[in-house]
Amino acid sequence: MAHPTTSATQNQQVLDALARCIAACELCATACLHEDNIQMMVPCIRLDRDCADICRLTHAFIARGSDHAQHVLKECLEICRKCADECGQHKHDHCQQCADACRACIEACKSYQQ
Known part of the structure; x- marks a missing residue:
């Protein structure tokens, strides 16, 4: 179930933000592969991929109202940072x-966590 204090609007806002983050991370990782110094971009590419994956999982858990959404959300916050x-x-x-x-x-x- 959704967090008890979240509204449908808050739910949609977090789902939209997660989806935008997934897309931005995937685009960034792909673009990094075309940079001149790919070796310098390896940490960025790795974090982009990790971030996109945890955001996908968090998106799914929130969308389905999983009892474990808050746990996954904490990890999502850490990796996004x-x-x-x-x-x-x-x-x-x-x-x-x-980054934006x-x-x-x-x-x-x-906001969703609170």
Whole structure:
């Protein structure tokens, strides 16, 4: 079930933020593979993939009203923070857009958690 204090609107907001984060992370990881210094981008690519995967899982758990959604949400927040920090260090547009999507996801997840 959804968190007892969340409304349908809060539920949709977090689901939308998670979906945007998934897309941004996937786009960033793919774009990083085309950068000149791919080796430098490896930590970013790894975090993009981890973040997209945990956001997918969190999205599914929240959408189905899983009793375990809050547990997965905590891990999602941690990985989104790390991904935002990593992507935020790079000047590429795709990294900056990913960092922004991760930060928006963090805020939506925090609101959902409360």
